[in-house]
Amino acid sequence: GARALVSNTPAPPILERAVWLPDASPLPEFEFIDETGATFDEQRFLGRWTYVFFGFAACPDICPATLATLAAVRRALRELPTELQPVVLLVTVDPARDDPAMLGPYVRHFDPTFHAVAGDEAGLARVARALGVGYARVPLPAGGYTMDHSASLFLIGPDGRLVATSGAPHDAAVIARDYRALV
Secondary structure, rough: HHHHHHHHOOOOOOOOOOOOOOOEOOOOOEEEEOOOOOEEEEEHHHOOOOEEOOOOOOOOHHHHHHHHHHHHHHHHHHOOHHOOOOOOEEEOOOOOOHHHHHHHHHHHOOOOOOEEEOOOHHHHHHHHHHHOOOEEEEOOOOEEEEEEEEEOOEOOOOOOOEEEOOOOOOOOHHHHHHHHHHH
């Protein structure tokens, strides 16, 4: 009866900041290039937990701060089995300037395990739309441009689906506790 139905439903995780999304759709198909020059598509998420962060290498403050926080999160979770430790992936919102080879040293400065990908504008737009990420090119008065972008973190589960989001401001200890509750 109804009783059996209820007992089979796992209780939602108790989270401090993250928002659990138990019914999220799988990510759309996409094909990016990672920091090694290899193809990075939605299959690369399978079997691991991955924090996805949208940013760009010329970002003055939000991106370096967030990557430093994610490095601290990984340190806080280092006693977990390797397959449960989160992978961290930067998706550039500035593919015109950020080539994957240049993004590799940028993200590895924060943690040697971090990955970065760049895609074409259409693929980037598709993935960003699926995750609800906003980004926009903002002209600078002196010429050139910067990028405005969402600072949220997106946790993709081993089945390739979005599991949770975490909004800024980011606190490494809170993110690590939320991660443990979700994993």
